[in-house]
Amino acid sequence: MPLMLxxxxxxxxxxxxxxTQLHLDLTSTEDFGVEATISFGCTQPGASTxxxxxxGTDVTLDGxxxxxxxxxxxxxxxxxxxxxxxxxxxxxxxxGDGMTVTIDPADGERYVCAHTSMDIAQKVVPCFDQPxxxxxxxxxxxxxxxxxxxxxGPLEGRTAGESSDTWTFGTTPPFSSYLFTLVGxxxxxxxxxxxxxxxxxxxxxxxxxxxxxxxxELQRDAxxxxxxxxxxxxxxxxxxxxxxxxxxxxxxxxxxxxxGAMEFPxxxxxxxxxxxxxxPTELEREWLASTIAHEMAHMWFGDLVxxxxxxxxxxxxxxxxxxxxxxxxxxxxxxxxxxxxxITRKPAGYRADRRRSTHPIAEDTDKIVDVDTAFANFDMxxxxxxxxxxxxLGHWLGDEDFLAGVNKHLTAHAFGNADLAAFLDxxxxxxxxxxxxWAEAWLRSTGFDTLQVTRDDGVPVLTRxxxxxxxxxxxxxxxxxxxxxxxDVHLGDEPVRLEDFAGRVVVPNSGDETFAVxxxxxxxxxxxxxxxxxxxxxxxxxxxxxxxxxxxxxxxVPVGDVVALADTHLRPETHPLVFEGVMRALQSITxxxxxxxxxxxxxxxxxxxxxxxxxxxxxxxxxxxSRVLARISADRDFLVDWLGRxxxxxxxxxxxxxxxxxxxxxxxxxxxxxxxKSVSGHHAALAARAVVPTPDAxxxxxxxxxxxxxxxxxxxxxxxxxxxxxxxxxxxxxLERYVTxxxxxxxxxGQAMGDVIGDAFPLLPLPVDVRRELRTxxxxxxxGDVPTVLARSWNDSLDDLDRTL
Ligand SMILES: [Zn+2]
Numbered sequence: 001m002p003l004m005l006x007x008x009x010x011x012x013x014x015x016x017x018x019x020t021q022l023h024l025d026l027t028s029t030e031d032f033g034v035e036a037t038i039s040f041g042c043t044q045p046g047a048s049t050x051x052x053x054x055x056g057t058d059v060t061l062d063g064x065x066x067x068x069x070x071x072x073x074x075x076x077x078x079x080x081x082x083x084x085x086x087x088x089x090x091x092x093x094x095x096g097d098g099m100t101v102t103i104d105p106a107d108g109e110r111y112v113c114a115h116t117s118m119d120i121a122q123k124v125v126p127c128f129d130q131p132x133x134x135x136x137x138x139x140x141x142x143x144x145x146x147x148x149x150x151x152x153g154p155l156e157g158r159t160a161g162e163s164s165d166t167w168t169f170g171t172t173p174p175f176s177s178y179l180f181t182l183v184g185x186x187x188x189x190x191x192x193x194x195x196x197x198x199x200x201x202x203x204x205x206x207x208x209x210x211x212x213x214x215x216x217e218l219q220r221d222a223x224x225x226x227x228x229x230x231x232x233x234x235x236x237x238x239x240x241x242x243x244x245x246x247x248x249x250x251x252x253x254x255x256x257x258x259x260g261a262m263e264f265p266x267x268x269x270x271x272x273x274x275x276x277x278x279x280p281t282e283l284e285r286e287w288l289a290s291t292i293a294h295e296m297a298h299m300w301f302g303d304l305v306x307x308x309x310x311x312x313x314x315x316x317x318x319x320x321x322x323x324x325x326x327x328x329x330x331x332x333x334x335x336x337x338x339x340x341x342x343i344t345r346k347p348a349g350y351r352a353d354r355r356r357s358t359h360p361i362a363e364d365t366d367k368i369v370d371v372d373t374a375f376a377n378f379d380m381x382x383x384x385x386x387x388x389x390x391x392x393l394g395h396w397l398g399d400e401d402f403l404a405g406v407n408k409h410l411t412a413h414a415f416g417n418a419d420l421a422a423f424l425d426x427x428x429x430x431x432x433x434x435x436x437x438w439a440e441a442w443l444r445s446t447g448f449d450t451l452q453v454t455r456d457d458g459v460p461v462l463t464r465x466x467x468x469x470x471x472x473x474x475x476x477x478x479x480x481x482x483x484x485x486x487x488d489v490h491l492g493d494e495p496v497r498l499e500d501f502a503g504r505v506v507v508p509n510s511g512d513e514t515f516a517v518x519x520x521x522x523x524x525x526x527x528x529x530x531x532x533x534x535x536x537x538x539x540x541x542x543x544x545x546x547x548x549x550x551x552x553x554x555x556x557v558p559v560g561d562v563v564a565l566a567d568t569h570l571r572p573e574t575h576p577l578v579f580e581g582v583m584r585a586l587q588s589i590t591x592x593x594x595x596x597x598x599x600x601x602x603x604x605x606x607x608x609x610x611x612x613x614x615x616x617x618x619x620x621x622x623x624x625x626s627r628v629l630a631r632i633s634a635d636r637d638f639l640v641d642w643l644g645r646x647x648x649x650x651x652x653x654x655x656x657x658x659x660x661x662x663x664x665x666x667x668x669x670x671x672x673x674x675x676x677k678s679v680s681g682h683h684a685a686l687a688a689r690a691v692v693p694t695p696d697a698x699x700x701x702x703x704x705x706x707x708x709x710x711x712x713x714x715x716x717x718x719x720x721x722x723x724x725x726x727x728x729x730x731x732x733x734x735l736e737r738y739v740t741x742x743x744x745x746x747x748x749x750g751q752a753m754g755d756v757i758g759d760a761f762p763l764l765p766l767p768v769d770v771r772r773e774l775r776t777x778x779x780x781x782x783x784g785d786v787p788t789v790l791a792r793s794w795n796d797s798l799d800d801l802d803r804t805l
Contacts, residue, residue: 001070002370003052003119005309008130011049012308014078015128016041018135018174022125026112026143026184027164029092031057032099036086036126038135042078049075052122052129055098056088073126086126094256094711097752098123102255102711106213106677111185112143113254113269117178117262118751119371127177132308132417134174142166143184150209151182152266154247172265173245174415176306181264183252188215190222194230198243205248206230210275211255213678217275218253225251225292228332232293235331236300241407242414245304251292255679258712258752261291263298263320270295277680278649281624282576283344283584289334294324305413310374311363312419314443317378318361318386319406321345322394325387336577341387342512342542343581347549349384350517353448355799357792361386362420362443375751376792388515389442395513396438396471397431405430441468449516451491451508453524460506460521462489462496468516469493475510475540476501481531486510512543517550533569542578549585552593553803559593562586563602570609579613580624587632591763593804596728599765600634603725607633623649630655632725636663643668650676654684662691662724683717690721693730698722702734705760706741712752719760728766735762735770739777746790758793768805775801 018040025033038051050072053059059068062085067074075084092101092112097120102111114124122129141149145165149155153169188210193203208225210218218225229251237244246266254269261270274288301323302316325341328334352358359367359381368374394402405427409418412426420443427435449466462474469492476484476498484504489496491508498506505527508518520528528544535541548565551557566586573579583606590602606628613625630652633639639656642648648656654676657668666689673685690701704710705718723731742757749757762774778794778801786794 001072002372003130004370005365005368008132008309011128011130012132014043014047014049015133016043017081018128018133019138020125020127020135021138023140024125024142024182026141029101029110031089031091032112034086034088034090034125037083038086038126039081039083040128041081045078045080047078049078049128051075051084051086051126052119053086053088053126054122055091056126057090059086059088061086071122088126090124093123095750095752096256096258096712097750100256102679104211104213104255105679105682106211109186109212111183111211111255113183113185113252113256114181115254115257115262115269116180116264117259118375119178121177121180125180127180129177131176131178131306131310134176134306134415134417136171136174137180138171139169139182140166141169141182141184146186147184148187148189148209149182149184150187150207150250150252150267152180152246152264154205154266170247172247175265175303179263179265179303181262181267181269183209183254183267183269186212187252188212188218190218190226192226194233194249196233196237196244204244205250206233207248207250208252209250210253211272211679214253214272214275217277221275228289228292228328229296231332232296232327235327236296239403240300240410242300242304242410245299245415249296249299251295256711256713258755261295263295263302263316265299265303268295273680276651277676277678278651279623281580281627282620283340283580283624286328286334286337286340286577289328289332290324290337290340293327293332294320297323297327300410304415305410306417308417308419309365309368310371310377311365311368313374313377314361314363314382314386315418315420315423317382318390321383321387322390326391336538336575338512339539339542339575340577340581341384342539343546343578344584345384346388346512346515347546347585348380349388349515350448350550351553351800352380352796353385353446354803355796357796357799358446360444360446361389362439372751372788375755375789385448385515392442392470392514393438397427397433397435401431401433402427405435450519451514451516452519453506453508453521455521455523456497459502460498460504460524462491462498462506462508464491464493464516466516470509470514470516472509472513473511474498474501475507476504477507477527477531477535479505479527479531481505481527481534483536507540507544509543510537510540512539518543518547520547529565532565533572538575538578541573541575542581545578545582545585549589552589555803559589559602560598562589563605566609567605571612574618574621576618576620576624579621583610583624583628587628591725591765592800594765595767596726596765599725603632604634626652627655631659633659634663636660636665640668643672650681654681654688658684658688658691658721661688662693662727664693666692666697679713683713686714686717687721690718691724691727693724693727695730698730698734702737702741706745708745708748712756715753715756716759719756722760723762723764725764728764728770731762731764732770735774736777738762739781743781743786743790746787751789754787754789755793758790758797761793761797771801771805775805 021037023035054071059066149167151169153172156170157168191207194206196204250267252269253272253275255272297320301319325337328337409426474489475486505524552562610625610629613621657672669688746754
């Protein structure tokens with residue numbers, strides 16, 4: 001039974017001082033055993049409460065049968081201080097929600113990872129599963145002897161048994177149940193002692209860990225991973241006043257994780273795909289650096305100070321997202337991280353903010369009635385828009401005051417919980433500016449402003465359509481798009497006349513400091529589209545490329561215009577993040593907005609731009625461009641030729657295999673599968689088989705997709721392959737079945753499957769009447785009973801679909 005907000009509030013008042021002692025036995029492959037001794041205080045002796053435990057069998061309480069139903073263990077007639085002992089057998093899972101088992105296809109090794117977060121910890125251990133009841137955890141784990149086990153606490157000892165060992169971890173500081181984890185398996189590791197003056201001995205144990213079959217990749221990237229980790233850690237421990245709260249810092253490329261990464265205290269996990277088999281593209285390298293910085297920021301934002309309830313998940317995610325991009329740049333050397341944000345991250349925020357499902361960054365508490373509703377709000381409002389809003393806040397307040405407010409917040413609520421009001425109190429104490437007014441305008445509202453340039457007798461006038469004030473850079477260019485001047489502008493209710501910029505091309509928000517779209521005047525836009533690649537700042541170019549994409553998504557210009565703009569100005573683009581980000585955007589708008597008749601022509605242009613970058617010889621551009629080229633080229637001989645070479649990256653090889661399959665030649669899948677037995681190879685083969693353009697292949701892929709046997713990553717793979725670029729006729733019978741079969745599958749699955757079913761929404765160039773049919777089918781289903789997570793995803797897809805009609 002999901003925990004409802006009033007229950008959580010009541011229980012938070014009732015319980016104090018929670019300590020959890022756990023022993024987990026992972027030696028059986030059938031299920032695992034848990035023994036928990038939980039002690040806690042109760043403010044109202046005589047009252048009753050409950051522990052959550054989801055999916056347990058043989059559940060006992062204090063040695064006898066527990067009163068256990070609907071995932072809750074009843075605890076009655078509480079004393080002022082209590083100790084309860086629970087034992088149970090618990091199931092392993094493959095959907096990434098709980099104790100996730102993965103068998104590595106490369107070597108048959110087994111890995112077990114407690115992927116918790118939200119309300120999933122209760123699928124692993126008994127707990128009071130809400131953010132504002134923190135517990136210390138003391139953990140022992142019995143597991144196969146050839147494993148390494150890592151958890152939130154520091155490893156204190158290991159005792160050998162006959163075929164299994166027992167690992168003992170030190171007691172952690174208090175943290176919320178959703179942050180509990182452990183991972184076990186024959187990991188390969190790179191470890192070191194990180195200098196940290198406040199630690200006993202002056203250092204802390206740090207490590208990176210990966211599946212044994214990824215050992216080569218871990219060694220390849222170890223120096224860079226260590227360098228980023230150390231640089232970020234030294235930076236955070238300089239800028240944040242509270243000490244680093246945990247006894248070590250382990251980072252694990254963990255299989256089966258549904259999130260990109262997760263900030264478990266002292267034991268951060270990343271999707272194992274993030275340790276790429278072949279050469280990572282520049283966007284992937286930047287993503288990993290920002291994500292390392294993001295998760296580390298959570299050790300303070302989220303783990304040390306935690307939201308009270310999920311409406312304030314932005315206090316975790318907006319901050320970590322902002323810090324992730326900022327610190328990857330200032331500390332770890334990824335100085336163009338904000339350029340990647342401008343062309344990949346922020347656009348996702350604008351798209352989310354246009355949908356009906358948009359919500360204030362800081363949502364009303366009462367709207368987040370339960371965790372499923374909260375799950376849907378881990379969206380690009382909470383991450384990307386929240387990040388951009390905080391970035392604007394920092395720019396408006398100045399770095400020093402912003403950081404002073406942040407430190408006040410972290411210090412005042414260390415090891416506790418805090419909400420929006422508490423955060424504003426902290427900020428308010430650090431500045432004279434009206435932070436409550438700012439929060440009302442930015443955090444408590446929805447939608448975004450449009451910054452418009454008009455001309456009054458040749459003098460540019462900047463106006464704001466919307467309700468917020470913006471502090472931005474406005475730049476003036478000559479007609480060849482050479483920068484003439486920039487100035488700092490505060491734009492609010494009143495228009496701003498830019499007398500000095502008379503006759504010049506004007507670009508507002510040229511430093512991409514605020515969250516607002518821009519609409520330059522006609523004269524400026526003509527010059528921009530004529531000289532986009534001549535603009536010196538890559539950040540400004542990225543922001544303007546997004547503006548062009550936004551004009552397409554707003555149906556002001558057709559897809560073909562953006563593709564034509566790319567034909568002229570993406571070919572000379574030398575910045576890998578801009579190049580790759582725009583390439584992604586071009587494919588996305590072609591999939592969504594182009595008709596089947598237009599799509600092939602657009603793809604040919606995009607493929608040719610990619611080919612130019614591959615042949616141009618700049619390796620930073622080539623890594624991303626070669627994948628695009630392999631994935632969309634219509635030149636079979638070229639693709640076959642590539643597969644015959646030894647020097648082609650594994651990711652590119654799979655893209656070529658998938659494209660050949662899409663073009664009707666599936667003979668390359670089997671041999672490539674033999675060559676690459678990795679997890680990523682397994683997923684790539686699933687995607688390639690799903691895209692084969694025959695009715696039999698589609699029927700087989702569909703049976704697999706909806707059969708309920710696939711793990712969430714496998715489902716993603718098949719779903720991503722199913723809707724081929726030019727398969728509108730072939731997949732048409734499956735459009736309606738996606739709705740009916742998808743709904744049936746979601747009803748018998750959990751959050752994670754609901755999420756990937758939503759992600760598998762048909763995205764391919766479709767005729768307008770077919771899009772309307774799809775729209776009707778989804779809208780009809782949404783009239784009925786659809787699980788919360790899928791309903792949110794489908795409503796968003798409907799909004800996106802409507803923009804194309
Ligand atoms: Zn996060």
